[in-house]
Amino acid sequence: MGVEIRQLRHFLALVEEGSFTQAARREFIVQSGLSSSIRALEQDLGVALYVKGTRPLRLTAEGRALIPAAREALRGFDSVHEAVGQVSRRLTGRLGIGVFTHVEHLVPLAAVLSRMTVLHPGLELGLAQLPTEEMVRLITAGRLDCALLSATGAARRELDLTRLAAEPFVLAGSRDHPLGHAPSIALGDLANERFVDVPRYWAVRTRLDRLFREAGLRRRQVCEVDDWGLALDLVAGGAGLAFLPRAVAEQGRGGGVWHQTLTDVELERRIDFALPRGDAASPAARRLRVELVAAVS
Template sequence: MELRHLRHFVALAEERSFTAAAQREHIVQSGLSTSIRALEKDVGALLFVRGTRPVRLTAEGQALVPSARRTLEAATAARQTVQEVHGVLAGRLRIGALQSTGHTLPFANWLAEFSLAHPRVEIAVRFTAASTMVEQVIDGGLDIAMVALIEDDPAGLDVVPLLTEPLMLACPAGHPLAGADAVRLEELVGERFVETPPEWSIRTVIDDAFRAAGIQRQIAVEVNEWSMALDLIAAGAGVALVPEGLDFGLHPRSTDTVQLVPLIGVQLDRRVDLVLPSGHAATPAARRFAELVRAKV
């Protein structure tokens, strides 16, 4: 089994298109097809369902993806380890991050410092849901991620705590609760809510809090972007519970039209952590980035 065949397999599994995967790997489509057939011959099973668009994995193909990623990462880590002996860090660093990471943490500054210190490392940042990022770090789809964790000690991962911030009620400036010193969850009965998707960790925290209080809430709009959520609140579409550190300066249309009110009677927090595979399962680049972040927090 050749590494290039595994690399081509992972590219096709992620891109779900022969054209896109071939372009990503800088080969012609016929070469990609030949490589996939060679891998299927090696493993003794079909890995993709033929004739589907987008390209779809078979059950065997789905089972192979995590192992293929880990094998490729192990090979990359081996090369990087040798290069580190000569004082040169190279390769890739795939980082997952929350949309609001840059509001409360100097994420861009950390990336810039790391990039300048290690110019041979190719950095790719992906913004997605925390639960998805944790899974991707575990199965090798990401090298490291800044996430809002729910559980304290995820199996197989090292955790670097970054911050914990309270959630606050965000409401239109003209809302009856806008001038309150604090608000209880019970006072939000009957309100329309602008919410984040169910797979976001902050949504899990909020859902659990309302469930524990025995309160049902009406979700008027669900969006996966904080700027859109703030604009909807400002326009009167509903209220929301948002991180205290959300930077309204990044959303000038909402600066004077949305008010934050502290919660009372319940402590709801969003935590942000840096997670990477434990020990030698982490790539050298991921370990080095974690070292940089640890020195900053």
């Protein structure tokens, strides 16, 4: 089996305490357990370490020779634990984070990251704005440490997710659009309407496409944009309707944009913190999850 660190620790306890009784008490094991450990060490090394039947304890030449080597081995073992512990306590290295747009009003990511860089000056951050599907792929491939995303089916299957926040999507239109005067709007009222859409790989677009398909409705896509601010400007200019996060739609009120929640459909954007499953998550990524959960609680 080979020499074990536990056996060397028991041997040094015996040397320093001078008796099996005291050494066993120091190591919090029964005396027979300590004797078995020393006996196994002698068998592994193929030598006798102490002279049997002598009191006080007397070491053999081999036993005396083992003392400095055993102490050196224990120091090396302790330094391994210390090095690993330092990674957890003092975060270092690069933390790759995937994010999507317009989350700061729900999750104070910038504030949390700023605090982490102050507390852990050896930590380097890399942020990338990416589609959800791409973030899922990069995390599972080990090329991204964590991400703030809106969980899709693939994310739920493959990643360790923590829900941080959610916000409703609302239907938004320009002041000149007839639906702006309607007391209520249902999904069926949107048949053949012109829409400013987000890309097909965005989670909300997947949900919208499914809703319209299941309802047997068609909507006309005027344009496809990957920026909420630009989508809002297009809506304000009369290009078409759009489903927007409520906080984004609120920004357009002064510019003549109205918004309503549909009466028969609940549509929301979840903000999930994603880590790889199992033990693959880095200490820095795990710490970021703790800090973000505390920040939104």
